[in-house]
Amino acid sequence: MRAPFSTALAIAFGLVVLLGYFIPAPCDPANPGLSCTFLGIRVVLLDWGATLAGVAMLVGIVNLALVHWRKVRASGKERDLLSAVFLLAFLITLAAGLWFTPADVRFQRAVLGIQTPVEISLMALLVVTLAYASLRLLQRRSGLMAVSFVISALVFLLLMSGLSGLFQQVPLLREPVNVINRLPLAGARGILLGIALGSLTAGLRILLGADRPYSG
């Protein structure tokens, strides 16, 4: 077996966490019992996991800074001056955060003042790109699915623009509009069921040792 120790450890912790869900949560610190024991183990493990997640974010930030540093020092076509801009902004923000602390309103406004327009602009580009892609879809792959996609987009644009309320006031259109509004719900439930089954399967595979993503 490949990495038996890691596999046994992963299975053991998985079972402990799973038992913590099935065992009743109430735990009286004055009268600790089995539930408190499992809860204590589970909390410790989750605390370790949270710490590791925080460290992983820190590692990601450092890695991002190093990548852009290499691009700044690179020669030729790989050299990117925008990376220098990124590093400069990163250092300024880091210094401001260390100096003013994240609780400072000015610091918070500065961060949001930069981050909010950037992300909103990206969302606007996404909307235009999706609209143009729907047109190209008819040109490239003009089939039944493409036509259905375009028709669905147009219909829901109209409904989401407030027309659904107007149509619901019309008796003849009320039920058809309700049916159309329930169409996304039906799809969403199907997606949720798929997600639930997938998560259950992945958990069982890890608990049974069939899937060992931690083994490298």
Place this chain on the structure above:
Amino acid sequence: MSMAENRCPMCGKSNPEEAQRCVFCQAQLKPLTGGEELPQPSFSSSDETEWLKSLRHTMGEEPSSAGETGQEEEPDWLARIRQRAQTERQSTDEDKNQLSSWLGDTGKETSGAGEEDWLNQLRAVTGVPQESPEEPSPPSQEERRMTTGELRDVRDRLSRIAGEPVDLSAGVPPAPQPAETTPPSAEAEQPPQVTAGETSDLAEWLRSLEYAGMEKPAEKTEFSIPLEQSAEQPYGDLAEFTGESELGGPPEGEQPDWLKAFEEVPPVEEAPSAPEPLAAPVSGEETPDWLKAFEEVPPVEEAPSAPEPLAAPVSGEETPDWLKAFEEVPPVEEAPAAPEPPAAPVSGEETPDWLLELAQTFTSETPGVQPSPVEVPVSPFVEEVSPQAEHPEGVTMPVEEFLEEAVQPEQTAETTPVKGVDLTDWLAELEEEAVDKEAISRAFILEEEQPPSEELPAASYPFAGIDADLLGAEEAETPKETGIEGLEGLAPALLPDWLQALRPVEAVIGETPTGVEEETQVERAGPLAGLRGVLPADRLVIQYRKPPVYSIKLRVTEKQRQHIEVLDDLIKAEGKPAAVKREDLQVPRRLLRLTLALILILVVLIPLLVSSPSVVPTGLVPDENVRGFYSQMNLLVPDRPVLLVVDYDVGYLGEMRFAATGVIENLMLKRQRLAIVSTVPTGPLLANDLLERAQLKLTQVEPAIRQGYALPDRTVNLGYLPGGTTSLQEFATFPRQAVFAGLGSVPGEPQNVWGHVVVQNINRLSDFAGLLLITDRVDTARAWIEQVEPALEGRPLLVVTSAQVAPMLTPYVDSGQIEGMIWGITGGMAYERLAGVPPHAAAYWNAYRYGMYVGFAFILSGVLLRSITDVFSRRRTKHEA
């Protein structure tokens, strides 16, 4: 072929007699008869030359070169013969004396000048060197006539001699003599008495006769002398055969017809015609060339009678040179003990050794030759027929038979022993076969005069070079030989010069015969030194030429070249990327894009600038979800803080802010305390921004709100959970352990967030009045619902989300896990309208709605335009096709 009709063998046209080449086709008219071009007869062929050389060396040339070779070492067989001859000489001494005395008597009868003349003439004819120092002068015509007469006397004497069965060899029975040939007066007549000088002359003559027919030195010197018939009857018959009178030949100065015929053909043809030597001296003319050739050749095998024993007792002197020469002739070792009957003169039981050796020599030296019964006897006979010229009566048949024996040793084993060689027999056979000789010899002539490739130039075979090129040198030789055999009836011709000049070089190169040289050549170097017949490597190397260089240039026609170009273009076009056809747009694309962007901006900005935010959009009615959410908000316990979870990204700030602002304003109006927490790093910042905006909005409507609801006192920012959704379980179980240092409102003061007045009484999540989740993510919403909602212990979980996520969370609303949920701008506006808060979202609703309409119009118009364009383009393509 007569001289008068000098027809060309190639073209068949007549030519002048003196013409050597055809005036029409330049072919060689007499390539074989003329001594100029063919100085030697055709037996210059390699194979035949070999065996001829051996034959000459063995028997023919030794007598001629006796004087020269007399000093050389004697062969064993000759030594044995001599030794045996010495012993026999002693034993037959008395018989010889008797014969000498008898010859002396005979000489007395024929003494005189005439006697010497005819003897000398006979010596001259037989080529026997005379004892007299004087060189015999050519006889005059009268002398020749007399000689003819004297020759007749000799015949008579010989007949008488032959009639007397003089048996010189003791114990050897005399050969049976035919009764009619025996002269009736043989016994009555006394043997001729001769003087001493005459006796010596006669002895020499007899020796010459002996040697003329002697191939066997007569170890059994039987002297039954069937010579009588050979001297008498054959001559008479031959005279009749040749058309001569008995007394003489043709008239002087006139050649007989038969002689002319012989002269026209090569000497080989005359070889069998034995009587010619007699005719020549009779005619009084000079000896012809062909006859000289006969004279030059020493006697080969005429040994029916061996008068050698006579010579020694007669002379009593040392053997003369010419006799020595004859002695050195390879004798027949096993002479027949008794003369055979005339019918079988050459028949014997055993093959003589010398004949066997000769046959072996012949067969061994000519391994590749399969002599036909016609070719082989003639070949040596043609070149070395001189004995026949001198002793016509004894040469013809014995030589032929001898050669036949040499070729067919099995047959000669029965017939070879010349037991008592009877000249009568072979002369009789000669007489019988004389008629056929001409035809046979003609065939021989053709074969000998049309030699293989060596005699005739290779140019005579126009395809020889081609064959040599195609089949190789060895294969090319065979067609030549076969071609020569096939041309027996045709006279060979030579290619004209102009045609030879046109021949390719390869044809000339391929004609080089190599087989003979390869067989005779002895290797002198290398490990094969001393071996014969080794393939010469150097010659092979020379033969290997540089291989011809063939042009690789294709010969193609114009049409094929066009096809090649078309194919080449097609292949090259495959490698090139297909050129994208430029879109033929009436309006520039950039202008179109700018126009579209400008339209969208104007449609969004104009409602924001024109419409009043306080105007409630028509047609927007709060649905059941909004009312349910609103009712849940009213059920919140006012003395407990509400856990506000802000888990949305900055990008969704526009939608989420307008959806959640009305709810936050409602909580501020209710003086509800808020504890802020998030699972994303930007969540606490966005939460502070949301609170500030809501307070600012309420301050614009009710300025007392700012003072009555101070954010630092009414709200606490617990920060974000470092483990994200992973920390929700811990946060739901032990909130104080999961969150230690929140985002303090007082900078530089390390504080425990749980000491804040808002949350100082909170130990678990159920201590909160409720949980308001603002999120735009399904996963985050699901995690809060699944992990934290059980820890709320019945406290309401309210969700404000985006329109995108709402369908995904609707099932949780239907299941009761979420007590109330509103989503998007419409939900926010509906809540604002229902809660009675200032309508903030309505100002953006029109802009949002008009923008949606314009977008719908753009997409629909684009789809229609594309569809119409495609339809027209397809029709155009079909029309063009």
